[in-house]
Amino acid sequence: DAGITQSPRHKVTETGTPVTLRCHQTENHRYMYWYRQDPGHGLRLIHYSYGVKDTDKGEVSDGYSVSRSKTEDFLLTLESATSSQTSVYFCAISPGTSGRSDIQYFGAGTRLSVL
Amino acid sequence: DQQVKQNSPSLSVQEGRISILNCDYTNSMFDYFLWYKKYPAEGPTFLISISSIKDKNEDGRFTVFLNKSAKHLSLHIVPSQPGDSAVYFCAASGSNDYKLSFGAGTTVTVRA
Numbered sequence: 001d002a003g004i005t006q007s008p009r010h011k012v013t014e015t016g017t018p019v020t021l022r023c024h025q026t027e028n029h030r031y032m033y034w035y036r037q038d039p040g041h042g043l044r045l046i047h048y049s050y051g052v053k054d055t056d057k058g059e060v061s062d063g064y065s066v067s068r069s070k071t072e073d074f075l076l077t078l079e080s081a082t083s084s085q086t087s088v089y090f091c092a093i094s095p096g097t098s099g100r101s102d103i104q105y106f107g108a109g110t111r112l113s114v115l
Numbered sequence: 116d117q118q119v120k121q122n123s124p125s126l127s128v129q130e131g132r133i134s135i136l137n138c139d140y141t142n143s144m145f146d147y148f149l150w151y152k153k154y155p156a157e158g159p160t161f162l163i164s165i166s167s168i169k170d171k172n173e174d175g176r177f178t179v180f181l182n183k184s185a186k187h188l189s190l191h192i193v194p195s196q197p198g199d200s201a202v203y204f205c206a207a208s209g210s211n212d213y214k215l216s217f218g219a220g221t222t223v224t225v226r227a
Contacts, residue, residue, distance in 0.1 A: 004158075031213055042121075042204055042219040043159070050213065058214070090158055094213070101147065101208035101215055106158030 003027050004107040006091050012113045019078040021110050023091030025071075030096035032074040033104060034058075034066060036087040043090065049074055050096065081114040088112070118142045119207050121218035129226050134192040136221050138205030141186065145207040149215065150179060150190050153202045162203070163190070195225045 003026030013019050023032060033048040035058075045058030047066040055066050063085060065077045078085055088111050092104040120139045128134045138148075146167035151159035165172040165179045165188065172179050178191045192199055205218040 033214075035217075040124075040219055042117075042119075043206075043217040045214055048214065092158075096213060100210050101213050103149065103161045103164065104215060105161070106151075108158050109156070 004091060004093055004105060006089075006107040006110050008110060009108065010111045012115065013081050014115055015082060016080050019081050019112065019114075021076045021089055021091075021112070023074045023076070023107060025074075025093045027093060027095075027105075028071060029093040029105075030071075031094040031102075031104075032068065033092040033094070034064070034074065034076045035090045035092065036060065036085075037090060037109075038087050046076065046089075081112075083114050086112060086114045116141075117216075117219070118145070119205055119216045119218040121203075121205055121221050123221050124219070125222045125224070127224045127226060128195050130197060131194045134190075134195045134199065134223055134225070136190040136192075136203050136205075136223070138188045138190075138218055139186060140188075140207050140216075142207070142209065142216070143186070144209035144212075145216075146210055147208050148179070148181060148188050149206045150177075151204040151206060151217075153204065153220070159204060192223075195223075197225050197227060199223060200225045 005024045034046040035043040049055045049068040091107040094102045094104045149164040150162040153159040181188045202220045206215040
């Protein structure tokens with residue numbers, strides 16, 4: 001299994017509070033991604049990173065920010081959580097050595113409930 | 116607008132029979148396609164992929180077929196086993212694109 005750790009695995013928070021989810025990898029892969037999974041929508045890309053301090057938006061980036069200060073860590077922050085951000089969040093990593101999207105390897109997910 | 120569509124939310128199949136999962140895409144720039152499998156409370160795991168230069172790729176019980184003219188791919192599982200009960204996601208990407216577009220998923224239930 002790819003060395004990907006997501007923390008926390010479960011979190012319950014209140015509307016309006018900030019939340020940070022962490023993804024840690026031990027594979028030294030260049031690309032890291034944050035997705036959310038919702039019924040009927042599959043996996044939707046929130047943000048991704050192609051190197052330290054290099055990030056870009058995905059299709060559902062509103063209300064989310066990310067940071068990558070080290071190769072191994074990619075943080076997803078909800079500045080002011082809303083109930084619509086209740087979801088399961090997955091981190092994924094990819095080597096990025098082939099010049100295009102490689103197979104992405106996923107973490108176990110974080111289940112976030114915003115009350 | 117979803118560029119990768121899995122129009123069957125669920126599929127029920129008897130153990131030992133064939134499971135056929137379908138996926139359609141709209142972006143003609145997509146040239147690499149993947150299938151992922153996901154169990155409850157776990158992350159998706161890579162199953163099989165196919166490049167647009169091929170029309171078929173096999174790996175054990177799993178075969179993916181690609182019909183570029185129809186913008187359609189399918190995953191065949193033969194024979195289906197109880198451990199195959201999971202959600203299956205189709206994904207696609209284009210050249211020079213480091214992102215994947217995913218379908219909504221198909222839940223497969225294999226009946227004993």
